Amino acid sequence: MSKKRCWEQPAVDTQLIEIYEDLANVDEKIRLKAAYALLTNFVSGEKATGVQLNEILRRLIRGLCSGRKAARLGFSIALTELLTELLGPNGKGVEGFHNISGLLETWKAQTHVSGNVSGQEERDHQFGRLFGAESIIKSEILFQRKVDIEAWNQVLDCIYELAIRKSWLREECGFILFTSVHILRDKDLTYSQLIIDKLYSNGLSKTTEGVAIWIAAQTESPSLKFPSGIWHRENPLDRKEQSRLAGIMNESPAAEPAWDGSGPKVPRKGAWSPNMHFAWDVILAKLLPVEPAAPKSTKSKRISFVAFWERCVDDNLFAASSSEERKFSGFVLFQRMITKAPVHIVPDLFTKNFMRCLKNQLASSERYLHRTAARAAKAIVARACTHPSLRSLILKALLSNPNGDVSFDKVTKTKTVEKILSQCHDSPFEQLGNLYDGLILRPGGREEKEAALRRLVLAEQLASVVRGLHLKPTLQDLGPSFPHRTIRDILSLFAKYAYFDAEIASNDQDSEPKIPISQASRQMFRSRISYCLSHLIAQPIEDPAFFPYSLICAIQDRETNPSLGPLLLEADKGVVEIVQRARETLGKVHSRAQDLGPGAQLDYFRSIILLYCLTILQVYNEDPEAVTMLAEINDLFQGKLHSKGSREQGAAALVEILLSFISKPSQLFRRLAQQVFTACAANLDVDSIQSMIKVLETKENLFGQAEMFDQDDEVDGMSDISDVEEVDVVDAESTSSSAGDGSEDSDANDTSESSNEDSSSPDDEVVAFDAKLAQALGTRPGNKDLSAEDSSSSDEDMDDEQMAALDEHLEKVFRERKKVTSRKKEREDAKEIIVNFKCRVLELLDIYVKQQHSNSLALSLLVPILAAIRTSTSPLVSSKACSLMREYAKLCKGDCTPKVGDADTVFELLKAVHTEAMKEGSNAYASACSQASLLLVRVLVAHDRECLRRVVRIYGETQEKALFDSSCRIKTSFFTDWQNWCTSARK
Known part of the structure; x- marks a missing residue:
């Protein structure tokens, strides 16, 4: 029985697996590190055999077909370097590794799709084939003398086949061919010629990609033979090709060449892409002049940048009938151009349709392209901020007719113009001054009212420049610095149209008609001068008179030169x-x-x-x-x-x-x-102080206004005032007659006057009006008429005489009602005027107290300030007066206590303050009286410490009145503060 052989696990190079994994990483640094590791450890070394390298080659080409996000990028870099290392001009060559033909066979085999596969897998393999072709071309292994040109022909056939068969790959295929033209710049012309020939034979010459490849070939290899009959003078940028070029760049169906059946039919592109086609950059880089073109006697045969931009971009992408997708592409193209276009070209970018589309899209956040338009506006501001010489040109494009609008910021609800103007501190204002000078003279529009509104907007923009400038405080920095020169130029421009007839002096040849500057506009310019000067005077500069004096000098210089326009x-x-x-x-x-x-x-x-x-x-x-x-x-x-x-x-x-x-x-x-x-x-002397005290003593009504501003005619015309106002007159006379006695009755009269002045409340006036109206109509006022039983026949018609009498009676009633309303408004206005006047006088006194609090003359302000707190009907006046008294008492301590020569005068003031403290008033008023009293006590003690005994007696007399005199309204806190001061003084 034979023994069973054990299964051997094949050897796996884990390092290679990690490298392949890292080649697909989204981090570029990791991909490059993996490619370097692959080349140094497995390709450059002597240990790698041809079989191993072929496997690595197959694996890299296979990785190009991966659907992972960054796999094609990493594997294509590694493949390009591998081919250069092994098959390039300086390649070492490895026995057993594929030659060029074997490489192409492997590339085609690994990227070929066979069988029933999904659409996604098919797309992945087609992208893999395209990236493989790009790696082969970039490695330059096909352009060696030892390599047959047929290999280059095969690669081109594959690229053109993909471009024709898959329209969504045409742009990528065209870009690879475009970069190939640049790679072949120093190579044999046969390679570049083959690109142009196949471009023509495949019917791609009149496509967006074809235009870019054609222009690149003409630039890099001018001696190539280009097919005739495609373009006029074999140049896509010829002036006579404007319409066709515009259609091709915008992929218009009318611009596509008709298929004659002899070659492959080029399909139309599919879905729209938000990315701009690379051909735009090629054409614009070719048309952009580095310097302004010098005037020539003969016209150039090539289309100019301005003509191309107007024809291909403005009239197509930004046309009113264009789709939102085309307008989006136009905005993206504009953002790209505004950042890199030469200075003299930038104004030409602000064409008619673009400006209309920009304003429309910025006007509302609900617009489809609002964000894209906002990015374009930010790009405009960024270019203007980084290039001072462009600011006047960009502002002219945004504000001037016919494309711009002086109310651009208001129309678009942005701060584009304001942000550009805010950067004017670092450059001379001369160019912007000339721009605004012309805009004010010719603001656009046909009616005077419309012109006045536009001039107002322009003036507000210039005033915002003054408001936003940062001034240096020292005088020696005023002259040469740009901000101060800018302010002086703006003020001079305002003065030109505020005080002079500048239209007569203007002799420019602008075709737009001048609309005369109205008197209202001149008043507006004068108010802008006042506003700017008010802002400048408040700035912490060493010489606040610098700008007003410069303005007076500018007006005088202009006045002495009649050619600049007469003084108005x-x-x-x-x-x-x-x-x-x-x-x-x-x-x-x-x-x-x-x-x-x-x-x-x-x-x-x-x-x-x-x-x-x-x-x-x-x-x-x-x-x-x-x-x-x-x-x-x-x-x-x-x-x-x-x-x-x-x-x-x-x-x-x-x-x-x-x-x-x-x-x-x-x-x-x-x-x-x-x-x-x-x-x-x-x-300041006694008379000066008394002038301000007189304002504080003024009554806050019509009579006080007439007395303060010497309005004798108005006082004489008050004889027909209502009964309530007649009572006020009597009270005022009795008050003024008894004011010198300082009696309590005079204070009561003051209080009653202020309360009686507004006694005619709106409800009383309405009731009186209803009664008079009911009497005129013969009815009962208000609800009484609804609930009453009227025995007379209300349905009887009145004759003409009765109706006429009734009309006359009604007119009389309404006239009286109007008079009452008008008088009430006069009383309110008079009170407001006096209150504002008192507040400003108190502000001046606050300045005086802070500077001269150690001056004994300031002590004469104590009693008038207390009286102002007590008698004023305005909380604002009382609050300011209390703050002034508190500040004065705070400053007059220690060595800052006023020095007096006669103590009797101070004692008289102290008694007067105590008299004021006995009168009815608020808690704030009582606190102010206490502060004034203790201030005088400190003055007396500083003069002679023995005066304190007499001060104690005065306080005792005041306390006695508080106990036994019912009319004394002094607060307990007045004595509490005195006791606290005594305790501190004894310590």
């Missing part, structure tokens, strides 16, 4: 003289400031420059009060700027001027007053 200001000789005097004084002040070093005096002179500049601007703005203010400033400062005594004498007049500024509802004037007031706070 119509002023008499007296006004002109006042302005001229102001300019002369301004020049002297500016010259004087240039010679001064840093310090309080320099800040004072800069504040005067700022005051002059903004007042002159108000004259140009045709403010009726500006001329009077400018004359007062001239009288105040002319010849009196060098001596401190002169400055102190003019402090009261200066404060009056500043109060007139802050009475206007302008943020610019508010900041101007604060700047000037800060510089001259040390020079």
Whole structure:
């Protein structure tokens, strides 16, 4: 009986298995490492036999047919290097390894599909064959002299067969042939000629791939023989081939060549692909000029880039009738071009249909291509940010007619223009200034209203540039830096259209008609100047008068040059003289400031420059009060700027001027007053302080407004005011007559006045109106008419005379109703004006207290501030006054306590504060009274410690009144704070 032989397990090279596994890894580094390991360990060594290498070759070709995501990439790299190592010009050759013919047989056999297989497996094998052909071509083993050209012919036949039989593989096949043309650049022309001949014989010359291969062959091997009759002058880029080329690039059925039955029929491509065809890059790279074309006497025979872009891209991909897929391809192509196109070509990319499609898709997030259009907009901003010279060109394309729109950001709901403008700080503004100058002059549209709206948008864009610039604080950095030059150019541009008739000076030859700048537009430009200056004054720069002074100089330079357009200001000789005097004084002040070093005096002179500049601007703005203010400033400062005594004498007049500024509802004037007031706070006198106190004592009603602004005519015209307002008049008169006595009755009258002013509530007015209306109609008011039994016949018709009388009566009732509503609105407006005025005065006093809290003159503010807290009907005024008192008391401690020469004056103030504390008020008011009292106590103790005994007696008298006088409304916290202070002082 024979013994059974044991089964032997075949030897398995686990290292090779790991290498094959890593060749299909999605990580590129792992794939390359595996390919290197395969070549160094199994191919380059002497141990590998021909049988082993053939097996590795078969396994690599088989791996090309794998359906794994990255298998073809890894195996094709390894195969290319293997063929180069073994069969290339410097290959070592191994006995038993396939030669070229054997290699091709193995390649075809391993990638051939036979039998009943699935569609996916068939596609995998076809891709494997294509990647195998690419590896063979890249290894360059077919282009050796010892290799018969028939091998190259076989590879080309396989590639063209795949391109014709499988339309979805045509682009990949065409790309392999396109790269082959570049590989064969220095090789025998026979190889390249064979590509062109088979391209023609297979009917692929007039396809997208054929165009790319044809152009590449003409570029790399110009001496090739190209088939005649395919293209005009054998050039697909000839000017006469524009229409056909556009159809081919967009795969239009009309552009496909008719099949004559002699050659293979080329099928149409299948599904649309989101990836751009490589032929676009080939054509655009060929057409893109490196430099702007010089003017020539004869036209070029080749199509220009602009013509190609308009014909093939704009008129096809972005046409109104194009599908969403074509428009998507157009956006992808635009994103690719905007990043690499030369500077002089970029404006040509913003064509008519593209701009229309871009605006439509960006306008709503519900649009199908909104995200793609948003990526295109981001690419535009990115190119503009990285290339300063392109910003004006891109903005011109986005904003100018006929393709652009000045309201591009508003229409598209993006910040494209704003983001580009925000980068203007690092480049000169000259080009952008010229662009906006032309857009303002010719904004587009046919109607004045439409032009005004577009000019408003342009002005807002320029104002956003000023708002977004970052300024350097030091003066020596102002001149040469781009941000400051940009601001000055923008302000000068605003002034050009705000104060001058610039249309007369414009002599450009633009075909678009100029629409005259309306008065409303000029007012808008003036308001933009005020807005920009208000923003600039608030910036932490060393010289806040720098930009206003530059603007005044620019206006003066333009005014002295009549060819630039006449000044629009119509002023008499007296006004002109006042302005001229102001300019002369301004020049002297500016010259004087240039010679001064840093310090309080320099800040004072800069504040005067700022005051002059903004007042002159108000004259140009045709403010009726500006001329009077400018004359007062001239009288105040002319010849009196060098001596401190002169400055102190003019402090009261200066404060009056500043109060007139802050009475206007302008943020610019508010900041101007604060700047000037800060510089001259040390020079204020009693009259100056009294001017501001007078504002705090003003009543918050129509009479207070008339008294403050000297509106005597309005006071005389109030005789027909309603009964409620007549009561207010009586209360106001009694209050003013008894105010000097400081009695409690006057305070009661003040309180009753403020409450009576609004006693006519809306409900009372409605009831009164219903009653008058019911009386006119002969009915009962409200629900009474519905529930009453009317014995008269309500169905009887009235005659014409009765109807006319009723109409007249109704008109009278409604006229009275309108008067009541109008008067109520006047009262509300008057209160708002006075409240705002008081708030701004309190802001100035806050500046004064922070600077001059150790000045005894500031003590005169205590009682008026307390009275403002108590009597004001506005919570805002009371809150600001309480904060001011709290800040003042906080600052006046220790060495910062004011020094006084006469203690009796301070004692009088202390008694007045205690009198205020006895009046009815809120808890915040009581706290402010306590803070003011303790502040005066600290002043007295610092003056003479013996004054404390008298202070104790005053507090005792106040406490006695609190116990026995029922009219005394003082809070307990007033004495608690005093006791706490005493405890601290004793320690």
